[in-house]
Amino acid sequence: MEYIPSRICFILLVSTLVASQAPPAWVPLAVRSPYFSAWNNASSPLLNTPNFWNQPGVLGWTGMIRVDGMAYEWMGGDQPSFNSTAVLGWEVTPTRTIYRFQAGTSMQVNITFLTPIEVDDLVKQSIPFSYFYLDAVSMDGQTHELQTYVDISGEWASGNRSETMTWKTTQTDTSTFHQIQLSSANQYQEIVDQAEDTTTYLATRSAPGVDSVVALLGQSRQTFAATGALAGSIPQSSSSISDNGRFPVFSISVDLGNILKTTESLMWAVGAVRNPVIAYTTPLGAVQNRAPYFFVQYQDVQSAIDAFLQDFEDARNRSITLDTKILGDAAKISPALSSVVSLSARQVIGATDVTVSQGSDGSWNASDTKIFMKDVGSSGRVNPVEILYASFPFFLYINPVYAGLLLEPMLEFQSSSQYTQAFAATDLGTTYPRATGNNRTHSQGIELSADLESFPNMSNLLIKGIIGVQAMANISQALGNSNDSILFSNHTQSLLQTWEASAIASVGTRVLNTYGDENSWTLAYNLYADKLLQTGLVNQSIYSSQTEFFKGLSSSSDAQETQFGMPIDSGSSSLSASGIATQADAAWTVFAAATMTDPSVRDGLLQPIYQHIVSNTSNFPYSKVYKLDSTGAVISGRASPALGAFFAPLALSLPFQDIVVPQSISMPSSATTKSIVGPVVGGVVGGLALLSTVVGALLFWRRRQRRQYPHVEKLGVNQSGLRPPTITVFDLSAAPGTASQIDSSVEPSSSSNRNQELLAAAFSSAGPILTSAKYREAMRARDRLQAISPVSAHPVTTPTTNSDSSPTSPASGPVAASPTTSGGLPEVQGLMTEVESLRRAVQEMRAERVEAPPSYSQ
Structure with missing residues (x-):
C-alpha cells in the first residue's frame, strides 16, 4: 500500500469526495510534454490500451502482477488472455492518478501514475519522464509469492506504425532501461500529432531480482504469465514498429519473493526525450536548435535518468505537498473547483517544453531559458x-x-x-x-x-x-x-x-x-x-x-x-x-x-x-x-x-x-x-x-x-x-x-517632460477619424485631460505615417476605417486608436528610460 503521512489526511477527504462521483472519462497517466501524453479510460483501465492524447489505444503499455503462480493484468487491454483484477477504487490529484485493484482473493494492489509538477526547479521540470509505481499488501494475512511485469511497445516512437525502429538496453549498477527510436529520425516532424524524433525510455532502478529483455509481443507476456520469468531475447536490434502482431515489446520484470506486503514502492519510469526540442528563430534571423533545459545540469540522458530514479521518494513527497496545497486552496473556494483542478493541472504544464540554448563553444547558456507551448x-x-x-x-x-x-x-x-x-x-x-x-x-x-x-x-x-x-x-x-x-x-x-x-x-x-x-x-x-x-x-x-x-x-x-x-x-x-x-x-x-x-x-x-x-x-x-x-x-x-x-x-x-x-x-x-x-x-x-x-x-x-x-x-x-x-x-x-x-x-536620463510630450502627442494625433456623438465626447474628454496635463505648454509634432507605425491619416490602416466599415464603429476604432497610440508612446518611452x-x- 502507499502509506500517506497524517499531515495530508485532508487530501483523502477531498479524494473521497471525487471518488464518490462518477469517474472522468479519461485520466492522465504520463503527461509531461506535447509529445509525451499518455491517457487511459478511467472506468475500464484493464480493457483498453493507453492512448496518445488524440488517438485511442495506440500506446502499447502493459502491467501484470503474478501472485502464487497466477498472473493478473492491471493494464494493457489483453483481457481475457489473462486473469482480471477487480477495480476497487480510483483517485485523481493534480499530480497523480491512483488505482486500487484486487488480484484474486489474496492481494490488494495500488498502482500510482505520478507526473511531478516541479514548481521550484526548472531542471527537474524539464526532465521528460514520469513515474509509475506499485504497492501491494496481503488481504488474508498470509505471505505470497509475487512477481511483476511491465512493458511498452515501439508505438511510442511514431504515429506511423510501418516505420523501422531500433533499440538498446542498458543495465548499470544504478539503473536498467530500454531506449527506442526510429532508425531515421525526422527532426521537427509529426505524424498524427506524434513526433518523429522521439527517443522513448522504460527504466527502473537496478536491484536483485530485476530483469529486462526485448522479446516478441505474444512470447513476452505469455512466458511471464506461465513461468514468472522473461522470454528469451530476440537477436536483432531493429524491426518494424508493428508487423502483423509479431512486433517486439520492451519488458522489465521484478521478482519480489515471498512477502506479506511491499516494504517500499516498486517504481518504474517512462520518458520521451527529444533533442533538440524546438527550432527558434532568433531576433537576428538565425535558426537556433534549443535543447531540453536539464542538460545544464546533466551531461547526457543516462545521467538524467539516474538522477530521476534516485529522486523518486523526494519527488513523491514534493508532489503530495503540492497536491495538498492545490486541493486545500481549491476546497476553500468550492468542492466543484477541487474536482476540475485535479483533472487539468498535468494537462496544462504537459503542453510545454523548458529549453536552453547552446553557445558556440558547446557550453549551455543557463541564463537563456525559454518555455514554449x-x-x-x-x-x-x-x-x-x-x-x-x-x-x-x-x-x-x-x-x-x-x-x-x-x-x-x-x-x-x-x-x-x-x-x-x-x-x-x-x-x-x-x-x-x-x-x-x-x-x-x-x-x-x-x-x-x-x-x-x-x-x-x-x-x-x-x-x-x-x-x-x-x-x-x-x-x-x-x-x-x-x-x-x-x-x-x-x-x-x-x-x-x-x-x-x-x-x-x-x-x-x-x-x-x-x-x-x-x-x-x-x-x-x-x-x-x-x-x-x-x-x-x-x-x-x-x-x-x-x-x-x-x-x-x-x-x-x-x-x-x-x-x-x-x-x-x-x-x-x-x-x-x-x-x-x-x-x-x-x-x-x-x-x-x-x-x-x-x-x-x-x-x-x-x-x-x-x-x-x-x-x-x-x-x-x-x-x-x-x-x-x-x-x-x-x-x-x-x-x-x-x-x-x-x-x-x-x-x-x-x-x-x-x-x-x-x-x-x-x-x-x-x-x-x-x-x-x-x-x-x-x-x-x-x-x-x-x-x-x-x-x-x-x-x-x-x-x-x-x-x-x-x-x-x-x-x-x-x-x-x-x-x-x-x-x-x-x-x-x-x-x-x-x-x-x-x-x-x-x-x-531626465525624461519626464519628454515622456509627457510623447503621451500628449499620442493622445492628440489620431485626427478626425470618426464623428459620432460618443466620439466627439471622447475628444472633448481628451481636451480636458490636456488642459490639466503638465505637457499642455509643450509644442508637439504629429508623427508621420509609415508602414510600420500607427497611421494618422484616414486613408491608411484599420484605424482609419469609416463608420460604415465592418467592425469599424466608433467605440471599437477609438479603443484601437488608443491602443496603437499607447504602443507608440511606449516605444519612445523605452528609448528614453x-x-x-x-x-x-x-
Missing part, C-alpha cells in the same frame, strides 16, 4: 496568445517565473526586425515545434473578433482593451512615473464611461453582448482581468448584477443552460437557428465563474463543466470547446493547456506584495507602491497585456529565483537569478527594432 488539441501553433491568456492562472499560481519564460520568446520576436506588423503577434509560429515567428498581417488591435464572432462593439472584447490601458498606468506607477500613470488612468476613465453607458443593460442587470443590444447577454469573462490585475475599473455593482442575472437565467423559461453548462453569450455562433445553445467554452466559463459574487452561482457554472468531463460522451481528454447537446462532443481544444483557466479562482487568492524599485536607481520617493501579485502580472489583455505580464514576471523574477531555485548555485549562475546583470529591453512597437542590452547600473524594472521585496 503547443496549442495542443487545436491549431498546433507555438505560444498562441489567446491560449497563454487562458492558461496563465495556472502558471501564476504555481510560479510566475514560468509565465515570464513563456512570454519572453514572444516579446523577443516582436522586438526584432523579423516582425513588421502593426499589431502584436498572435503566436510564434503556425506549426509546433518550429518557432519561426508569425509575421502574418492581421488587424487585431485587441482581437476584433472573439469566440468565432465578429460583431462590432462587443462589450466583453472592449473591456479587455480598456483594462489593458489601465495596466499601462499601473506599470508606469510601479516605475515611479506618476505623471504618465495619471494620464493613462484618466484616459482609461474616459473609455470606461463610454463602456458603462453602452455595455450595460438599461435596467442594470447584465453586460450586453454588443453595445446597445438590449436583447443580448454575455458571460463577460474578460472582467476576470479586472479582478486579477486589481485595476478596480469595473464597479462592484456590475459584478453583483451580473451574478443575479445568471442566477435568474438558470431558472428562467428562456435559459440556455444544459447539463453541460451554458454558452458564453447570446451570439449567433453559440446558438442554433432555433435559439438552442450549441456550444460552451470551459476556459471562459471558469473565468466568468471566478467573478461571481454569489458562491452558489459560481458553483452552478463550475459543476456542469465537471459533469461534461465525467460523462461517457467525452471521448477524448478534457476539451476547451464542446457541444451543449446530449452528445457533449468535443469541438476543439482536446487536452488543451487553455484549461489552466480552471485555476482562475485560485489565482485571485494570491497574496499582496510590495513593488520596490532597486536602490541603485534614482527614482521619486513615491516609487514604492502597494500592489498584489495580480496588478502587473496578470493575463494577456490584448497586445498591451503582453507588456503588462512580462513586466510582472520580471518583478517576480529576482525574488522567486533567489529563494526557489536550488540548482542555480550548482550551475554557477550568479546569486541574482538565472539572468546575467544586464536587462533586455524589448521594443513592443510595430516598427522593426532590436533588443538592447543595458547595464543595470546606468542612471536614468533605461532603468531596471523594480523587483518584489522579499
Whole structure:
C-alpha cells in the first residue's frame, strides 16, 4: 500500500469526495510534454490500451502482477488472455492518478501514475519522464509469492506504425532501461500529432531480482504469465514498429519473493526525450536548435535518468505537498473547483517544453531559458496568445517565473526586425515545434473578433482593451512615473464611461453582448482581468448584477443552460437557428465563474463543466470547446493547456506584495507602491497585456529565483537569478527594432517632460477619424485631460505615417476605417486608436528610460 503521512489526511477527504462521483472519462497517466501524453479510460483501465492524447489505444503499455503462480493484468487491454483484477477504487490529484485493484482473493494492489509538477526547479521540470509505481499488501494475512511485469511497445516512437525502429538496453549498477527510436529520425516532424524524433525510455532502478529483455509481443507476456520469468531475447536490434502482431515489446520484470506486503514502492519510469526540442528563430534571423533545459545540469540522458530514479521518494513527497496545497486552496473556494483542478493541472504544464540554448563553444547558456507551448488539441501553433491568456492562472499560481519564460520568446520576436506588423503577434509560429515567428498581417488591435464572432462593439472584447490601458498606468506607477500613470488612468476613465453607458443593460442587470443590444447577454469573462490585475475599473455593482442575472437565467423559461453548462453569450455562433445553445467554452466559463459574487452561482457554472468531463460522451481528454447537446462532443481544444483557466479562482487568492524599485536607481520617493501579485502580472489583455505580464514576471523574477531555485548555485549562475546583470529591453512597437542590452547600473536620463510630450502627442494625433456623438465626447474628454496635463505648454509634432507605425491619416490602416466599415464603429476604432497610440508612446518611452524594472521585496 502507499502509506500517506497524517499531515495530508485532508487530501483523502477531498479524494473521497471525487471518488464518490462518477469517474472522468479519461485520466492522465504520463503527461509531461506535447509529445509525451499518455491517457487511459478511467472506468475500464484493464480493457483498453493507453492512448496518445488524440488517438485511442495506440500506446502499447502493459502491467501484470503474478501472485502464487497466477498472473493478473492491471493494464494493457489483453483481457481475457489473462486473469482480471477487480477495480476497487480510483483517485485523481493534480499530480497523480491512483488505482486500487484486487488480484484474486489474496492481494490488494495500488498502482500510482505520478507526473511531478516541479514548481521550484526548472531542471527537474524539464526532465521528460514520469513515474509509475506499485504497492501491494496481503488481504488474508498470509505471505505470497509475487512477481511483476511491465512493458511498452515501439508505438511510442511514431504515429506511423510501418516505420523501422531500433533499440538498446542498458543495465548499470544504478539503473536498467530500454531506449527506442526510429532508425531515421525526422527532426521537427509529426505524424498524427506524434513526433518523429522521439527517443522513448522504460527504466527502473537496478536491484536483485530485476530483469529486462526485448522479446516478441505474444512470447513476452505469455512466458511471464506461465513461468514468472522473461522470454528469451530476440537477436536483432531493429524491426518494424508493428508487423502483423509479431512486433517486439520492451519488458522489465521484478521478482519480489515471498512477502506479506511491499516494504517500499516498486517504481518504474517512462520518458520521451527529444533533442533538440524546438527550432527558434532568433531576433537576428538565425535558426537556433534549443535543447531540453536539464542538460545544464546533466551531461547526457543516462545521467538524467539516474538522477530521476534516485529522486523518486523526494519527488513523491514534493508532489503530495503540492497536491495538498492545490486541493486545500481549491476546497476553500468550492468542492466543484477541487474536482476540475485535479483533472487539468498535468494537462496544462504537459503542453510545454523548458529549453536552453547552446553557445558556440558547446557550453549551455543557463541564463537563456525559454518555455514554449503547443496549442495542443487545436491549431498546433507555438505560444498562441489567446491560449497563454487562458492558461496563465495556472502558471501564476504555481510560479510566475514560468509565465515570464513563456512570454519572453514572444516579446523577443516582436522586438526584432523579423516582425513588421502593426499589431502584436498572435503566436510564434503556425506549426509546433518550429518557432519561426508569425509575421502574418492581421488587424487585431485587441482581437476584433472573439469566440468565432465578429460583431462590432462587443462589450466583453472592449473591456479587455480598456483594462489593458489601465495596466499601462499601473506599470508606469510601479516605475515611479506618476505623471504618465495619471494620464493613462484618466484616459482609461474616459473609455470606461463610454463602456458603462453602452455595455450595460438599461435596467442594470447584465453586460450586453454588443453595445446597445438590449436583447443580448454575455458571460463577460474578460472582467476576470479586472479582478486579477486589481485595476478596480469595473464597479462592484456590475459584478453583483451580473451574478443575479445568471442566477435568474438558470431558472428562467428562456435559459440556455444544459447539463453541460451554458454558452458564453447570446451570439449567433453559440446558438442554433432555433435559439438552442450549441456550444460552451470551459476556459471562459471558469473565468466568468471566478467573478461571481454569489458562491452558489459560481458553483452552478463550475459543476456542469465537471459533469461534461465525467460523462461517457467525452471521448477524448478534457476539451476547451464542446457541444451543449446530449452528445457533449468535443469541438476543439482536446487536452488543451487553455484549461489552466480552471485555476482562475485560485489565482485571485494570491497574496499582496510590495513593488520596490532597486536602490541603485534614482527614482521619486513615491516609487514604492502597494500592489498584489495580480496588478502587473496578470493575463494577456490584448497586445498591451503582453507588456503588462512580462513586466510582472520580471518583478517576480529576482525574488522567486533567489529563494526557489536550488540548482542555480550548482550551475554557477550568479546569486541574482538565472539572468546575467544586464536587462533586455524589448521594443513592443510595430516598427522593426532590436533588443538592447543595458547595464543595470546606468542612471536614468531626465525624461519626464519628454515622456509627457510623447503621451500628449499620442493622445492628440489620431485626427478626425470618426464623428459620432460618443466620439466627439471622447475628444472633448481628451481636451480636458490636456488642459490639466503638465505637457499642455509643450509644442508637439504629429508623427508621420509609415508602414510600420500607427497611421494618422484616414486613408491608411484599420484605424482609419469609416463608420460604415465592418467592425469599424466608433467605440471599437477609438479603443484601437488608443491602443496603437499607447504602443507608440511606449516605444519612445523605452528609448528614453533605461532603468531596471523594480523587483518584489522579499
